[in-house]
Amino acid sequence: MSDQMNDFLKDYQAFAQQSWDAWMRSMQQPGAMGSFGTPPMGGANDDLLSRSLASLKAYGSWLQQAAGAGQAATMWQQSMPMQPFLAAFNQPFAQTVAGIDSASAFGFDHQWQSWLQAMQRAGQMGLAGNMGSNLQGSWPTFGITREMQLDQQALTAAINDYLQVSARYQALLQQVNSKGIARLQEKLGQGAEPGKQPESMKALYDLWIDAMEDAYAEMALSDDYREVFGALANAQMRVRKLQQQQTEQMCRELGMPTRSEVDSLGQRVQQLRRDLQARKQRESQADASEVDALQAEIAELKRELAASKATAKVRPITRKTDADDGKASTRAKTAGSASGKRK
């Protein structure tokens, strides 16, 4: 029976590998397939595809590992033991979290390392091949490059700080892993009676997800996590900020526009947009007030005209008076004024 199992596993692994390869080939055809998953940032095309498929592959690997782990001959005579399944769950959580990092997110180690290398090549930093010793602490600075040395020390210290905080963050995630497994065991223990146990590998996997998410949520809402999460974000921002400052320095030397200059321009443009909108609004309100005034004036004139006509109908014909002349003159003037405003 054991030989049969080994043969099956070999065949299965070959089949699985062929399947992944086929997926990769298909997805490499531009626009050929619907896309899903985290849109990765940067990197080679194969890397992007691998990351999109990572979740599926992780599950496939787990199925393979979990089922293969208990291939002792005794398995075929009794129900499968639990331990091999739990062992197969050992790493996926940290892998999953690592898998959803992007260049914009906190897992940016590879990004700043690339940046460091680029800066070293450009001769902007004295850290080439010597990060280890530079991370040990500050050293006296002097001479014409004193300011640059200070900048480098600040960046080195910031990177060092980031690495330490990142290690604390990873340690917390590792705790989630072990707590999640404990919760899974607890859940399985609670459902030990017939009918309440997972009846398939997928059901066991779903139960594991529930257990891990419970453990993660508890951790994520803890004071420790809040403090480390904040520290991680802050440490990364300090590194990025110092990177930007050094990049700006290089840009200035090369005569290129810098981020600070673009920001300054953007800020002024935004203020101009506000001023423009405010002016439009004032003009619109002024126009509206003017239209209202004109409409009121026209209405008043119409009322006066109507009143005048009514008076004319009932009034006996008499000689024209000076007062009438004055009124007529005023009307003509007002109408002329309204007409003028309309123009």
Added chain:
Amino acid sequence: MSTPLPFDPQQAFNEMATFQRKLAAGMQNLRGLGEQDYANTPREAVYSEDKLTLWHMKGSNTPTAKVPTLIVYALVNTVWMTDLQDDRSLVRNLLAQGEDVYLIDWGYPDGADRWLTLDDYLNGYLDRCVDAICKRHGLNAINLLGICQGGTFSLCYTAMHPEKVKNLVTMVTPVDFRTPDNMLSHWVQSMDVDLFVDTMGNIPAELMNWVYLMLKPLRLNQQKYVSMVDILDNPVELKNFLRMERWIFDSPDQAGEAFRQFIKEFFQQNKLIKGDLQIGRQPVDLGMISQPILNIYATQDHLVPPDASRPLGRHVSSTDYTEFAFKGGHIGIYVSGRAQREVAPAIHQWLRDRT
């Protein structure tokens, strides 16, 4: 742990083989599906400014509602969650009920928008959209339907411009930003937001997506795709899945200054309910809101927990305050079958009773 599992090894291997077989076969179904469309309801652009577009949504029939309703969505993700597909569309459902619907598409901020503040968004963009609709309809006030952060914006706007809002509907809207179960809020409490924005400028969409995935990392980044294998042989379900994927990751960057203000003043300092919030030069006092309010929250919302939404009733002066608890999550409230049956009709009925 010695508890044995009840399924036999042969079953496990069968399951493993089935998974791989489905995966291999699914490749054929995925081939050629390409990008899935959304936002298919006919619409007309009636106002635009910078990256923003105000859309008037067109139903099959002339609206029966006398007062139009403006949907105000969050700055994160896009408003098209409300119009994902024909049979999963809050917008279509509202139009079918006779509502006259407008919505704001905030657009995709770039470097030129890095200095946009909440004042620019609310007392600028939103206010001018409301004015444009009022002018089109010859009205002094319209209905607002605010969603998530857009709900918070609608509350602030109503408090600052009460004369322009007739009825207010809030959906999955955070009001108390410091409840113990609010994971997003918990995470940002120790962050130096000034350093964050000064460094990042605009906040990249990928970073926002990463944060949202980290709320439930295994469920959202692994289990979801494992479950996708079960629908690889169902083209309709697969298209729905891909459409949702497109929406999830079709995210705008966040304008830096607005992000800074929102995180500091709402998430960290919880000023909206403390009553000392100011946007631009205007104080934002929820007590100024006396309009009828329908507050809809989702009982299984992992982004905006119900406890973050429910306090609204305690902070407004409205004597006509209604809550509607939807059994579902933050996204299900728009796209689930239950949502199609319950949410739009509830909104329509509530609005109709107040015209």
